Amino acid sequence: xxxxxxxxxxxxxxxxxxxxxxxxxxxxxxxxxxxxxxxxxxxxxxxxxxxxxxxxxxxxxxxxxxxxxxxxxxxxxxxxxxxxxxxxxxxxxxxxxxxxxxxxxxxxxxxxxxxxxxxxxxxxxxxxxxxxxxxxxxxxxxxxxxxxxxxxxxxxxxxxxxxxxxxxxxxxxxxxxxxxxxxxxxxxxxxxxxxxxxxxxxxxx
Amino acid sequence: xxxxxxxxxxxxxxxxxxxxxxxxxxxxxxxxxxxxxxxxxxxxxxxxxxxxxxxxxxxxxxxxxxxxxxxxxxxxxxxxxxxxxxxxxxxxxxxxxxxxx
Numbered sequence: 001x002x003x004x005x006x007x008x009x010x011x012x013x014x015x016x017x018x019x020x021x022x023x024x025x026x027x028x029x030x031x032x033x034x035x036x037x038x039x040x041x042x043x044x045x046x047x048x049x050x051x052x053x054x055x056x057x058x059x060x061x062x063x064x065x066x067x068x069x070x071x072x073x074x075x076x077x078x079x080x081x082x083x084x085x086x087x088x089x090x091x092x093x094x095x096x097x098x099x100x101x102x103x104x105x106x107x108x109x110x111x112x113x114x115x116x117x118x119x120x121x122x123x124x125x126x127x128x129x130x131x132x133x134x135x136x137x138x139x140x141x142x143x144x145x146x147x148x149x150x151x152x153x154x155x156x157x158x159x160x161x162x163x164x165x166x167x168x169x170x171x172x173x174x175x176x177x178x179x180x181x182x183x184x185x186x187x188x189x190x191x192x193x194x195x196x197x198x199x200x201x202x203x204x205x
Numbered sequence: 206x207x208x209x210x211x212x213x214x215x216x217x218x219x220x221x222x223x224x225x226x227x228x229x230x231x232x233x234x235x236x237x238x239x240x241x242x243x244x245x246x247x248x249x250x251x252x253x254x255x256x257x258x259x260x261x262x263x264x265x266x267x268x269x270x271x272x273x274x275x276x277x278x279x280x281x282x283x284x285x286x287x288x289x290x291x292x293x294x295x296x297x298x299x300x301x302x303x304x305x306x
Binding site for chain 1: 213214216217233237239240241242243244245246248249250253254282285286289292293296301302
């Protein structure tokens with residue numbers, strides 16, 4: 001127990017150590033400040049919802065994958081190489097003509113980040129968290145999503161244990177589209193359930 | 206799929222469930238800039254030396270065990286403190302570093 005690592009130092013000391021190590025590595029030509037900057041930027045910046053869009057597009061074109069996704073989401077998402085280190089239990093809920101799903105975290109801001117990246121600010125805001133459950137139809141209307149009265153809205157409250165992802169309906173007239181083209185219309189909000197994908201967005205994108 | 210999504214997923218897989226990066230609801234936690242620098246240094250140094258993530262992880266597991274968070278020290282500070290220990294240990298083992306001062 002004589003090793004100094006048993007006596008954790010305050011952050012300022014660690015900061016000095018980090019600087020000293022970086023300087024030493026730079027001196028030896030092992031790392032450059034630019035290379036570190038590039039890596040840091042990669043990890044600090046927003047990670048987008050592309051993983052989720054890829055999962056959704058696959059489910060649209062592959063009925064068997066869709067079944068696996070709805071019955072055992074973690075495994076199905078893992079098949080495509082996505083997943084997180086937090087061990088989240090993912091549940092995918094599918095929209096139908098009769099049921100529209102949306103997700104919220106009423107307690108904090110639990111979010112299916114391995115597939116959607118970082119949550120948008122509004123997702124974490126108290127008004128969304130409170131109103132999504134109390135008046136989902138009104139919230140959706142504010143997002144520009146008008147659903148018929150015949151459509152049941154199901155709100156799924158995420159937690160640290162279970163995180164939900166909405167599987168939206170495939171837009172009409174997209175039979176000829178490739179999986180990649182399909183993924184391009186699946187936005188983050190579609191998978192939160194505050195929007196639905198439309199074939200028209202493809203033309204704009 | 207963006208490059209960064211893949212990079213982060215790769216890093217998550219490399220670190221495994223035993224030594225996951227500190228996160229808050231999915232977002233990597235860097236409380237101070239040096240923590241991000243430490244992460245970046247590790248990634249670049251491994252690329253440049255050809256050391257494997259498995260090798261780094263062995264050092265990291267040992268460093269985390271040897272360095273429990275001090276009173277009032279955050280999980281991220283403790284983690285990246287151990288990360289520096291691990292990186293120094295790995296580099297020293299490969300004779301790329303004099304013993305840490």
